[in-house]
Amino acid sequence: MDSLLGVNEELAEIEGQISDIFRALSNGFQKLEKIKDSNRQSRQLEELTAKMRDCKRLIKEFDRESKDSEYKNDSDTNKMLSEKKQTMIKELNSYVALKKQYTSNLENKRVDLFEGPGEGFAEENVLLASNMTNQQLMDQGNQMMDETDQAIERSKKVVHETIDVGTETAAALKSQTEQMSRIVNELDSIHFSIKKASQLVKEIGRQVNLQDITSLSCYMSDGFSYLVTYFDFLIRLQLIGALWPCFSLLWLVS
Structure with missing residues (x-):
């Protein structure tokens, strides 16, 4: 961020916001590893996904501002800005991949709720679960638990x-x-x-x-x-x- 203050204050501010989001994502995924409850994991993933969307938006703003200031900068500065953008994209992609992994594990747990005693039932329930949203899956699981309690x-x-x-x-x-x-x-x-x-x-x-x-x-x-x-x-x-x-x-x- 300090290296950008002398180049472009707006770029420096955007970089600072992106760095804050990356720290929040790192802490959020560390917290996610300790959560055992599926519902809490789902809520945590939703919060992290929202932060990743904000980060993607800020990277686009960083890229747009960099291109707008290319004619003012020398070649070394433009190269440095391009490398920073690529570094940000790689780091964001690493969190996106991590988010996909946790989401896949969570969906597998939810599919288990629909598995019956036979293979035919299991296949049918997997197809059913694949066509349902996360909220529908949670509602279905809660309904099954309520019926069991009754x-x-x-x-x-x-x-x-x-x-x-x-x-x-x-x-x-x-x-x-x-x-x-x-x-x-x-x-x-x-x-x-x-x-x-x-x-x-x-x-x-x-x-x-x-x-x-x-x-x-x-x-x-x-x-x-x-x-x-x-x-x-x-x-x-x-x-x-x-x-x-x-x-x-x-x-x-x-």
């Missing part, structure tokens, strides 16, 4: 609902088990009552007169038959009422 949430919901149904079923079975236990206790009590009634009938039979045995035994037989039939009806009725919820629950579960 599928996971639906699976979690099904698991929770299954656990809830299992818990309710276990609670219902526990309740039915307790009810069956109470029925068994009631059956034991009924059996004890029948036994006591039988003993009472025998005791009454021993206390009556012998001449009344025939008629009494007839009444006793009928009474005892009715008593047994009544207790049998009660037992069956209680068993049906107790087991009916169990049958209903098993029907619902199946």
